[in-house]
Amino acid sequence: MTRNVRTRFAPSPTGLLHIGGVRTALFSWAYARKHGGTFVLRIEDTDLERSTPESVQAILDGMQWVGLAHDEGPFYQMQRMDRYREVVQQMLAAGTAYYCYTSKEELDQMRAEMEARGEKARYDRRWRPEPGKTLPEPPAGVKPVVRFRNPVDGVVAWDDAVKGRIEISNTELDDLIIARPDGTPTYNFCVVVDDLDMGITHVLRGDDHVNNTPRQINILSALGGELPVYGHLPMILNPDGSKMSKRKDPVSVVDYEKKGILxxxxxxxxxxxxxGHGDDEYFTLDQFVEWFDLANVSPSPSRFDHSKLQWINQQHMKAADNSRLATLTAPFLLERGIELQAGPALADVIALLKERVTNLVDLAEQAVYFYRHQAAPAELAEKQLGAEALAILRKLHGALAATDWQAAALNDAIKAFVAAEGVKMGQVGMPLRAAVCGTTQTPSLDLTLTLLGQAETLRRLDKTLTDAGV
Known part of the structure; x- marks a missing residue:
């Protein structure tokens, strides 16, 4: 192909941005970036019953959140109605489309009779003009649809960039409607006109569109357009192989943003x-663009592995800037009623915790004790804050009060206390964590206490002891 690469992502605004759509957008975006091309965003909003402004905004917000910036658009099909009507009239004049006055009742009867004869139910082309054919008189007061004059013989064939060679006989295709009685165009027609006008060279989309492709190819050929390269991407399935459900499964980018996924x-x-690119699992977006090739896209469906996503998210969290993670984590802490000014800088807390978690939600949950003293749960208190442990902590309070509040000095002071009291480190460290943090699952004690600060650490320790009557 000698044309400059132009790809597009063309979602319908009938709900939130689906992760399957995001993958389609990603592959289209990456292909354009890889080849120095243009990535177009087009909103296919002609389904007036289901399309909503809220869904349009959800798509725009979702694309912004994942960072797949478009080069042109967004274009809206509802703003191109005059162009579609113009092309319909051109096709009527050229004889590649025609008016059809068949009523819904006639269509139903026609299909029922075909099925009774064991034939494939379809429109019988009764209003299609043919040499020597006399058409019925148009019924009065009936507004016709416009049908495409599909070839009646031969095959539609294309070399799919993902699935390989595909051939469909024209005998399997109907004279599809391209304009309704009120003049509004239909999906397959709008897509062709858009792709033609926007110079789209590569159409990457889900394989649920395979059946649309031969119809679109025929319309595009009738308009004299150059065919793009088509590539139909496999479905994304649940771990058990079932189809993902919008009602039951987390399928939108909003779901994953709420789950704390970067x-x-x-x-x-x-x-x-x-x-795939060999055995590489974790990589940056720049690396993906460098490696991406349609030849390496599998035609087989993929199963969504939530644990693998968490692992990959963990790798990206480890590599992420702490200040950026703080900005992203703050809303999750605010949801928990945390006042961030009540504790250390969140970026410092994140630096200490981020390698221990797999997502921002868990990161926020583990950061809570740096900002709010939580009493140890009853089961933990019973195990770690018994009379003997509390007696040890009362003695430790004095030692900590006299300690220079630096990690190394704290480490040395606690070790010295353990040696002087003749106890094990676990008899000091675990109760101290439970008393100060309300949990024993913390980073190293010296770093945790350093970040909490001496005054806050001693205040919490004193409160735990006082509440226990020690």
Missing amino acids: PEALLNYLARLGW
Whole structure:
């Protein structure tokens, strides 16, 4: 192909941005970036019953969140109605389309009779003009549809960039409607006109569109357009192989944002669903663009592995800037009623915790004790804060009060206390964590206490002791 690469992502605004759509957008975006091309965003909003402004905004917000910036658009099909009507009239004049006055009742009867004869139910082309054919008189007061004059013989064939050679006989195709009685165009027609006008060279989309492709190819050929390269991407399935359900499964980018997944991690994981680069699992978006090739896209469906996504997210969190993670984590802490000014800088807390978690939600949960003293749960208190442990902590309170509050000095002071009291480190460290943090699952004690600060650590320790009557 000698044309400059132009790809597009063309979602319908009938709900939230689906992760399957995000993968389609990702592959289209990456292909354009890889070849110095243009990535177009087009909103296919002609389904007036289901399309909503809220869904349009959800798509735009979702694309912004994952960071797949478009070069042109967004274009809206509802703003191109005059153009569609113009092309319909051109096709009527050229004889590649025609008016059809068949009523719904006639269509139903026609299909029923065909099925009774064991034939494939379809429109019988009764209003299609043919040499020597006399058409019925148009019924009065009936507004016709416009049908495409599909070839009646031969095959539609294309070399799919993912699935390989596909051939469909024209005898399997109907004279599909391209304009309704009120003049509004239909999906397959709008897509062709858009792709033609926007110079799209590569159409990458889900394999649920395979059946649309031969119809679109025929319409595009009738308009004299150059065919794009088509590539139909495999479905994303649940771990058990079932189809993902919008009602039951987390399928939108909003779901994953709420689960504390980083956008770059989601893209990384989606890239690996149906595409591969050797054994590489974790990579950056720049690396993906460098490596991406349609030849390495598998035609087989992929199964979504939530544990693998969490692992990939963990790798990206480890590599992420702490200040950025703080910005992303803050809302999760605010949801928990945390006042961030009541504790250390969140970026410092994140630096201490981020390698211990797999997502931002868990990161926020583990960060809570740095900002709010939580009493140890009853079961933990019973295990770690018995009379003997509390007596040890009362003695430790004095030692900590006299300690220079630096990690190394704290480490030395606690070790010296353990040796002087003739106890084990676990008899000091675990109760101290439970008393100060309300949990025993913390980073190293010296770093944790350093970040909490001397005054806050002693205040919490004193409160635990006082509440226990020690």
